[in-house]
Amino acid sequence: xxxxxxxxxxxxxxxxxxxxxxxFVSLIVLGxxxxxxxxxxxxxxxxxxxxxxxxxxxxxxxxxxxDALIEAMVKxxxxxxxxxxxxxxxxxxxxxxxxxxxxxxxxxxMKDTFKD
Numbered sequence: 001x002x003x004x005x006x007x008x009x010x011x012x013x014x015x016x017x018x019x020x021x022x023x024f025v026s027l028i029v030l031g032x033x034x035x036x037x038x039x040x041x042x043x044x045x046x047x048x049x050x051x052x053x054x055x056x057x058x059x060x061x062x063x064x065x066x067d068a069l070i071e072a073m074v075k076x077x078x079x080x081x082x083x084x085x086x087x088x089x090x091x092x093x094x095x096x097x098x099x100x101x102x103x104x105x106x107x108x109x110m111k112d113t114f115k116d
Contacts, residue, residue, distance in 0.1 A: 020113055021081070028097045029077050085114055 065073070080093040094107040 017114065024110065024113070025077055025081055027101050028093070029074055084110075088115075 064070075077093075077096075080096060084090045084093045088111070090107050090110045094102065094110060
C-alpha cells in the first residue's frame, strides 16, 4: 500500500498521469465554467424550458455548440495536448485555455504535471 501511494505521489503510475491529463483536457474543453447541468443518463434530451414554439426555426437557441463543433474542438484540443507533450512546449495549449483555467494553473504547473 505504501508503494502504491508513493508511486501515485511521485508520478510513477501512468494511470494516475492519464487521469490528470484527462482532467486537464476536460477543463480546457469545457472552459472550466460550464453552467449547464449535465444529465448523462439522458443525452438525447437537450430541450430547455424557455424554448418557443414558433415553428419557423429549426435551429436551437441554446448555448451548446453542435455535435460536429464539439467533436472538432475535442480533436483540436487533443492534438494540441499531443503536440505539447511531444515537444515539451506548453505555451500553445495554455494560450488556448480559458481564462478560468489560466487563473487557476500556470504554464509551468502544466509542464510539471506531465513531465517524464
